[in-house]
Amino acid sequence: MRKNFMLFKALVEYFDRIRKVTKRNEKIGIILEFLSKLKKEEAEIGINFIAGKIRQGRLNLAWKGLAELIETPTVALNNNLQLYEIDKYLEHSIQARGQDKIKVLYPLFSQLGILEKKYLASLIIGDVQQGVAEGLVKMAIAKFFNLKDRDVERAYMYKPDIGGLFAYLLEHGKNGIKDLGIKIFYPVKPMLAEIAESLDNIYDAYDDFAIEHKLDGIRIQVHRKGDEVRIFSRHLKDITTHFPELLHIAQTLSVNEFILDGEAIGVGENGRPVPFQILARRTTRKKDIDVIKDKIPVVPKFFDILYFHGEDLTPKDYTERWAILNDIIKKENYLAQRKIPDNKNDAIEFFQNSVNNRNEGIMVKLLKSPYQAGKRGNFWFKIKQAHTIDCVILAAEWGHGRRKGWLSNLHLGVLNETKTKFLMVGKTFKGLTDDMLIWFTENLPKFKVYEDNWIVYVKPEVVVEVAFNEVQISPKYDSGFALRFARVKRIRQDKNPLEINTLLDLEKLATSFTSSPLL
DSSP, X not given: OOOOOOBHHHHHHHHHHHHHOOSHHHHHHHHXXXXXXXXXXXXXXXXXXXXXXXXXXXXXXXXXXXXXXXXXXXXXXXXXOBHHHHHHHHHXXXXXXXXXXXXXXXXXXXXSOHHHHHHHHHHHHTOOOSSOOHHHHHHHHXXXXXXXXXXXXXXXXXXXOHHHHHHHHHHHOGGGGGGOOOBTTBOOOOOOOEEOSOHHHHHHHOSSEEXXXXXXXXXXXXXXXXXXXXXXXXXXXXXXXXXXXXXXXXXXXXXXXXXXXXXXXXXXXXXXXXXXXXXXXXXXXXXXXXXXXXXXXXXXXXXXXXXXTTEXXXXXXXXXXXXXXHHHXXXXXXXXXXXXXXXXXXXXXXXXXXXXXXXXXXXXXXXXXXXXXXXXXXXXXXXXXXXXXXXXXXXXXXXXXXXXXXEEEEEEEEEOTTSSOEEEXXXXXXXXXXXXXXXXXXXXXXXXXXEOSSEEEEOSOOEEEEEESEEEEOTXXXXXXXXXXXXXXXXXXXXXXXXXXXXXXXXXHHHXXXXXXXX
């Protein structure tokens, strides 16, 4: 007998209701209503959905494939599809390979209406435009269980999956939070950094801080208890088998119970770091680990410690944590390069030294900062070397929250090699001033060719200068590339769309980022 679980159609209605309100408390109120309708068996699935994501994480589907699914003819409209049924299709898809992922999802999309198809596609890529992120969902969970926001934030640190946290609280009640804590072999989300434009901004706002080389590696969290060691990625996946040499290093340290935070750095023939995209092969290879280990050797660079012999160190100041870490990691080669600068010129020299050594830039860490797992805050900052190109705007999305009513989140494109077609290279809502928002909202609709619920597609007429930190190979966009950390610098009304950068320019930049004797 079919259980009375929540329908996917009902979820879409909640999405639509949330999108239409602007005040935070109104959004939280709708989320609370949604939570009250979920049954225990579907709680983990539903919470992830309302937060705008899926339980499986990434399905590795390119937007082109999702566009095909959206255009799938509706063979037999089924308004009774339940959340757990949608989740089953997604689970089967993540286990499939290549085009088989699309084939798995095709029967599902053929049962949905056009609005449901669009929302499901947005869920799959984590781009639901309803103005809700995990932060608001956590606030709703706090109200649901009559807890303080900070209690839920702390619990989330120890149980860093929002669906798992909600399911845990449903089972154990609000008092179950007392039993949560940092534990060996249970990874916590890594602390994150805000972007700072320059050292000038840092020196204008802060006095006591350290600076570190910003490493272009794979974030690792190393857990050890006795002889057992496990290594987790920034997404909390167990990647121990991919890095046998790191396993050995952790086992040779003089202390035997800890959780360390750091980066795995690939080392080239010249002893300098290899680019991330080359190093990433270490996490995708399932066979012949020893072969690829010799081709792309790695070393750890640790920069923080979260746990040491039964003590949770995350509430302690960064200065205290570094002193403990420094005492454990006797070999300097295993520590991130760090210093407390004497003055701004000293910091600038350190930044340049980092860039010259093929690092991304520097990290700035306030000496009094606690370790805030999974959060960005005004404690850690990253400053990177930036590049700029000229792009054309292909579309813009209507904003939400403070930007409701304004065209924001620009879709960016460059020209192909023959300058006959514009290809998408990413999206950004960063760098937009109020004057820019006004200009885009007033002028982009003049070039409109089509508009759906939240996106205005425009003729490629408006040129913007875009700063970014890196070009990555990406199947998500038809260009095959994506700009990393893109932000708008200015509107180029002096430039014609045919004068913007081309795919060849991006290919050259991508090559410069990935050039290595290991290629």
